[in-house]
Amino acid sequence: MILLDGKKISEQLLEEIKVDVEKLKSEGKKAPHLAVILVGNDPASETYVGSKVKTCERVGFKSTLIRFPSTIEESELLKRIEELNNDPDLDGFIVQSPLPKHISDDKVINAISPAKDVDGFHPENLGRVALNMPAFLPATPFGIITLLDRYNIPTVGKHCVVIGRSHIVGLPVSLLMVRNSKPGNCTVTICHSKTVDLKSHTLQADILIVATGQTESVSADMVKEGAVVVDVGISRVPDASKKSGFRLAGDVKFDEVAPKCSYITPVPGGVGPMTIASLLKNTLEGVKRKVN
Numbered sequence: 001m002i003l004l005d006g007k008k009i010s011e012q013l014l015e016e017i018k019v020d021v022e023k024l025k026s027e028g029k030k031a032p033h034l035a036v037i038l039v040g041n042d043p044a045s046e047t048y049v050g051s052k053v054k055t056c057e058r059v060g061f062k063s064t065l066i067r068f069p070s071t072i073e074e075s076e077l078l079k080r081i082e083e084l085n086n087d088p089d090l091d092g093f094i095v096q097s098p099l100p101k102h103i104s105d106d107k108v109i110n111a112i113s114p115a116k117d118v119d120g121f122h123p124e125n126l127g128r129v130a131l132n133m134p135a136f137l138p139a140t141p142f143g144i145i146t147l148l149d150r151y152n153i154p155t156v157g158k159h160c161v162v163i164g165r166s167h168i169v170g171l172p173v174s175l176l177m178v179r180n181s182k183p184g185n186c187t188v189t190i191c192h193s194k195t196v197d198l199k200s201h202t203l204q205a206d207i208l209i210v211a212t213g214q215t216e217s218v219s220a221d222m223v224k225e226g227a228v229v230v231d232v233g234i235s236r237v238p239d240a241s242k243k244s245g246f247r248l249a250g251d252v253k254f255d256e257v258a259p260k261c262s263y264i265t266p267v268p269g270g271v272g273p274m275t276i277a278s279l280l281k282n283t284l285e286g287v288k289r290k291v292n
């Protein structure tokens with residue numbers, strides 16, 4: 001069994017991005033500029049946003065954090081998004097989720113210009129992914145295919161089973177795995193909460209991608225010998241032996257599944273670190289498309 005080390009690969013990606021940014025600057029071009037909108041002060045969102053801003057600094061990006069109180073009117077947020085769409089200095093921006101209940105996720109996603117939607121959530125970007133056209137790929141699926149690619153995992157003709165059909169992970173990663181691309185060209189089965197006899201599907205998977213948020217729900221009896229397993233899930237499980245009082249766990253029972261696998265992602269240190277690196281890669285690609 002070989003670990004798909006997302007921490008290591010994301011470090012490589014960030015170093016590559018840093019070199020590209022230095023090259024842009026040495027050619028007299030401006031550094032990529034990413035903005036993050038944070039509404040409210042959800043502690044997990046604060047952590048994610050903090051590490052996005054820190055990683056921007058590390059690779060030489062300019063970053064702007066725009067904070068709003070959770071009471072902000074939807075119309076005011078949409079107005080600010082329109083301003084960012086028209087800001088020529090800004091190459092991309094994201095709106096950190098979750099948003100307060102009185103704000104429509106759909107309205108916000110639709111308001112972001114597809115040309116600045118580095119999270120890849122706008123329907124135009126998802127449509128482009130489906131049609132194998134140039135697009136901002138959603139960061140987590142982009143991270144997953146980059147990880148498979150960097151480990152040279154063969155995908156052509158393989159059976160990929162994805163558990164989960166969310167718009168940010170399950171659905172786009174399924175599209176990326178089925179399209180005629182590298183990695184890609186898999187035969188893809190998408191499972192979800194209404195799937196009958198999940199195990200009968202997962203047992204056929206050469207590549208199993210799990211994104212359900214159901215902690216440690218995939219057990220060894222559900223996995224084929226030699227499968228590649230990508231665990232997207234990340235949740236906190238109470239653990240009195242830890243100083244923090246919790247441990248991080250994925251959607252897969254790692255200890256019993258890992259011995260059956262050819263490759264598997266750990267949690268933490270697998271898909272998670274790839275996500276931020278992919279977001280920055282998107283922003284850089286956006287800049288390159290503009291300047292070339």
Ligand code: NDP
Pocket residue numbers: 140163164165166167168169170191192193194195198211212213214232233234235271272273275
């Ligand atoms: P969602 O809750 O949006 O989607 C979960 C999907 O799993 C749904 O399609 C749901 O089906 C399906 N599902 C739920 N329970 C079952 C079940 N028992 N059997 C089969 N399918 C099931 O979650 P996300 O896609 O946003 O995230 C999934 C996990 O990945 C979470 O743990 C999240 O924290 C993590 N995550 C990690 C990231 C990272 O960077 N590492 C980034 C994003 C997410 P249905 O559609 O029928 O409801």
